[in-house]
Amino acid sequence: MDLNLKNKNALVCGSSQGMGKAIAIQLAEMGANVTLFARNLEVLNRVKAELANDGTQEHFAICADFSDPAAVGRAMDEQLSIVKEYHILINNTGGPAPGPANTAASEAFLAAFNQHLINNHQLAQKLIPGMKNAGFGRIINVISTSVKQPLPNLGVSNTVRGAVASWAKTMANELGQFGISVNNVLPGATNTVRLDAIIKNKAAKKGVSIEAMAEEEKSIIPMRRFGEAEEFANVVAFLASPAAAYVTGVSIPVDGGRTSCL
Ligand SMILES: NC(=O)c1ccc[n+]([C@@H]2O[C@H](COP(=O)([O-])OP(=O)(O)OC[C@H]3O[C@@H](n4cnc5c(N)ncnc54)[C@H](OP(=O)(O)O)[C@@H]3O)[C@@H](O)[C@H]2O)c1
Secondary structure, eight states, rough: OOOOOOOOEEESSSSSSSSHHHHHHHHHHOOOOOEEEEEHHHHHHHHHHHHHSSSSOOOOEEEETOOHHHHHHHHHHHHHSSSSSEEEEOOOOOOOOOOOTTTTOOHHHHHIIIIIIIIIHHHHHHEEEEEEEOOEEEEEEOOOGTTTTTTTBBBHHHHHHHHHHHHHHHHHHHHHHEEEEEEEEEOOOSSSHHHHHHHHHHHHHHHHHHHHHHHHHTSSSTTOOOOOOHHHHHHHHHHHHHGGGGGGOEEEEETTTTTOOO
């Protein structure tokens, strides 16, 4: 099985911590040249120093706020003047704030739509010409299991995540003929700062301790535990590899079995 990413250039968004960081570490381990992308250059440079390097790999760190599409476009254009062609795009960013859909402000939907869908789309459009030229492309979106089963109290997130999944399936249909796959990987409850915040919020709402809330969450997962960012990154890394060439247009939950639909 060919898992080698040598001479492949990967752009990994939201890679300063959590699942994005774990993905960057794994792709570098497999030989890719990795460009880290988030908001804080100092943190990204620390992550860059952790990435595997066989002496021929070249890693980069670039910055912009994904809620500002113009700034993201400028940062990406600048990077494309250094690395001309990318083969792998990992779309990932912070999740929208929790809360019900029916009371959410229209602005919250618009902001999340910009940060998730428009940002993914803009980056894909900038990288697709290089992928076409190489005859190899992997666009992988980190979304959420909510695209299969909406989650309570994540109204804006559920809505925008669904749009991203639908965008991805459409792009997969259009781009397969160029050797470019587009897939979604859907985290369930995964041990990151984001999960800590969600559990804390739920515990406060229910008036129970954070520990009790975490145990309750685990009890509905067939694996009876939260996932690790590295376990999630393994699935993304496989989809990014040459071995996954015939997989496109799918949404794969990495959730310990929590999603109850088929
Ligand atoms: N963890 C879970 O249990 C879980 C479950 C389902 C879905 N998800 C979703 O999966 C994705 C990754 O989750 P995670 O737990 O790894 O998240 P995380 O630990 O909060 O990391 C998010 C990453 O995105 C970057 N980021 C956030 N906002 C940004 C912005 N406006 N512009 C540029 N970069 C930004 C962050 O870097 P900076 O802040 O330094 O910019 C960070 O690198 C999120 O969308 C999350 O909602 C997570």
